[in-house]
Amino acid sequence: MKPSKTSKQWMREHINDPFVQQAQKDGYRSRAAYKLIEINEKDHLIKPGMVIVDLGATPGGWCQVAGAIMGETGKVIALDLLPLEPLRGVEFIQGDFRDEAVLKKLEESLQGKPVGLVISDMAPNFSGVSAVDQDRSIYLAELAMEFAFDHLTRDGSFLVKVFQGTGFEAYMKLMRTKFTRVVARKPKASRDRSSEVYLLGTGKLE
């Protein structure tokens, strides 16, 4: 099939993207790695020895960043619909986070260990119908927040990708009922034209 104009344009942009080029040089699996690096430099989320849950982890850039900071200490439990090429120190669960059985598997793999950080970069496959896509992405973010609230330690943190649009303000309002401090982050690697922002919740409320 002949590539469409938009997919050719996407490919051209992708190849010329400085973060894509840097990721290739640095050995990161995705340009997304630089989003977490920048947020972590500002907010100091990742600490040696902690248990981190990475939702929507494939291809694994965020896992690599977390793993590099934690070294042999701590643990990353990653989950995605798609397979993840193995990474040292990362336990991976393949499945749909919306599925109860998958959530149960994730909970089992925690073995009751307290979670210090939940990071969610989940984004649904975009259908092109913006209202549908927005609803789906808010739903994933809501599930991630519920999981974080149920499993984080009191001083744990929750970082989640949310798209601005319908439901965004309500999501932020809900997040403020669960965390003492909620801030928005737009790292340089997040494209200006993308409505995505990362919300960070710290100080879990009872």
Ligand SMILES: C[S@@+](CC[C@H](N)C(=O)[O-])C[C@H]1O[C@@H](n2cnc3c(N)ncnc32)[C@H](O)[C@@H]1O
């Ligand atoms: C932007 S990518 C994540 C990139 C990753 N943070 C990295 O650094 O490489 C979003 C991921 O969310 C996953 N995803 C979307 N919906 C999901 C769901 N319902 N359950 C689990 N993963 C999901 C996709 O498969 C995709 O791999």
